[in-house]
Amino acid sequence: MSAMRVDVKVVMLGKESVGKTSLVERYVHHRFLVGPYQNTIGAAFVAKPIQVGEKVITLGIWDTAGSERYEAMSRIYYRGARAAIVCYDLTDSSSFQRARFWVKELQNCEEHCKIYLCGTKNDLIQEDRSLRKIDYHDAQDFAEGECSRPVGVLTYELFQKVAEDYNSAAFQYMTEETGVDLGQKKDSYFYSCCHNN
Numbered sequence: 549m550s551a552m553r554v555d556v557k558v559v560m561l562g563k564e565s566v567g568k569t570s571l572v573e574r575y576v577h578h579r580f581l582v583g584p585y586q587n588t589i590g591a592a593f594v595a596k597p598i599q600v601g602e603k604v605i606t607l608g609i610w611d612t613a614g615s616e617r618y619e620a621m622s623r624i625y626y627r628g629a630r631a632a633i634v635c636y637d638l639t640d641s642s643s644f645q646r647a648r649f650w651v652k653e654l655q656n657c658e659e660h661c662k663i664y665l666c667g668t669k670n671d672l673i674q675e676d677r678s679l680r681k682i683d684y685h686d687a688q689d690f691a692e693g694e695c696s697r698p699v700g701v702l703t704y705e706l707f708q709k710v711a712e713d714y715n716s717a718a719f720q721y722m723t724e725e726t727g728v729d730l731g732q733k734k735d736s737y738f739y740s741c742c743h744n745n
């Protein structure tokens with residue numbers, strides 16, 4: 549089996565159980581996980597080709613383990629990433645603190661990594677608004693101040709956006725030898741997703 553060429557390294561970060569693996573499963577395999585929750589150990593990798601206009605961009609997605617026990621390992625996985633999807637669970641305020649931690653860390657350590665902030669389990673708050681623990685405006689203020697602006701709710705839109713951003717940056721920087729810089733602070737995004745849309 550020949551190895552697939554990866555165009556852009558993407559890392560999934562966020563507290564344990566926020567739904568990182570579920571988002572990747574949903575996007576890559578069009579399914580959502582049922583049965584008991586199984587935490588990721590270390591990290592999992594999947595390559596996903598995406599059509600962007602006439603081109604195919606392959607995302608190499610590293611799904612890291614959210615448990616703080618694996619924090620040092622997550623640092624290894626985000627190294628060199630051009631995009632980070634930082635997830636928090638809309639029903640868990642501590643997960644938002646953790647997301648802020650990762651955003652700061654990426655801003656300090658990975659200046660070429662574009663950050664996409666993603667609130668997860670949107671379905672739960674659609675069913676019962678009282679479950680929402682992160683005020684929309686708090687997330688928006690943080691996103692606008694730090695990294696992102698609101699864009700979409702569909703999982704495929706999020707990954708598609710990563711590929712499109714890479715593609716437009718690649719076009720822009722085509723003549724440079726240094727590789728593609730998606731940039732960090734300018735023009736980033738935030739999403740509210742759930743595992744079944």
Ligand SMILES: Nc1nc2c(ncn2[C@@H]2O[C@H](COP(=O)(O)OP(=O)(O)OP(=O)(O)O)[C@@H](O)[C@H]2O)c(=O)[nH]1
Nearest residue numbers: 564565566567568569570585587588614669742743
């Ligand atoms: N209702 C709902 N449950 C979800 C959603 N996404 C994930 N879950 C559930 O949340 C639990 C954790 O999901 P995972 O995708 O394994 O979370 P993770 O962030 O990858 O967790 P770690 O591997 O520990 O870092 C599972 O029981 C999922 O079924 C969602 O969008 N809606």
